[in-house]
Amino acid sequence: MIVTMSRYDPSAFPPFAVTVDLVVLTVREHALCALLVRRGEPPFQGYWALPGGFVRPDEGLAEAASRELAEETGLRAHSTPGQGAAGAHLEQLATYGHPQRDPRMRVVSVAHLALAPDLPTPRPGGDASSARWAPVGELLGQTPADGVPLAFDHGKILADGVERARSKIEYSSLATAFCPPEFTVGELRQVYEAVWGVALDPRNFHRKVTGTPGFLVPSGGTTTRQGGRPAQLFKAGGATVLNPPMLRPDS
Template identity: 80%
Template structure:
């Protein structure tokens, strides 16, 4: 953090420096220009033994974004890259604790994934994973990817288009390959979904 920075400002700056993603303020919808990432504070990790070298207190943040520009080398993280979360969250069959992430970062990542899974149930935040204009099918694939389940396309369509303020039709349609064109939507003003979209029980 710099001397004149808020926590969220510092997180947005670091995110931009290492990934090129520009974050917009939470609560506001994604900007028209696209590439705007939703950024929110996740939690603070301060166990005195989490980094054996020295006492470090980390304020973790979670970003949701539709597009992933090539990460920029340099800055704090020379080896920044994108990877699926499963790469780092697989249960180690041996049971030992040597995962691919340092310190408690696997726990932080798991907390972030759970936050995302939980938040898209009760909010319209899944649209943060979509470009400014998107189809119902694209939004459904966001839910399916985040939750790791398959959803019924017909019930999903009925649910999201029936929730007031969730989706606003732009009038446009997609040109696709081998299929009926889909209506385009953008995120509506609603931030809280009522009733929520509960993930199916396992």
């Protein structure tokens, strides 16, 4: 089959750009936090925004998202839940393409969700003048009357990313992506509490996670980093789907 391009007129289609935006979530001081950067250039100069950037002509979407993640956090990405601190879990979230979402031109953003253990204070890169971790609870409750909203449509993207994380830890082992390679059941419970924004009964939680096949594997060690008696250390098991699932309680 011979394909001809002689009738194709590129001027018939207006050009547009493609970007990747990152919802980077971590748990800091028992709170779910998102990475924000303050824009140092127009548009929305001085506004807080999600990290991201334009997709380069020679790279794919996943490659662009991984590059932006490395530039903003220094982490390499993987796509398998339960990898601990080996890197950051990275998955495609959704595509956002409202014609007026960017005042510069038509820009379509392919957003990605990244999850990682407690991360250090970020350093700004690219056109960002500063960067910080912000508690998700404060960001999702923010309205224009409360203060300056996030740039572009990043408030919507952030809300979608947080809900994706909250729902996925119900039926997958994704919660372990917030944990170091070895962790206690109490530390894992703190992840669930931070992501869901609820308090969980320690005994019931311990029984559920240790009784779910393939979820956790004893590492053979113990720790006293939470104080009190030594606590058993676990590693993420091989299961990616939890059966039965960890149902989210009503907040």
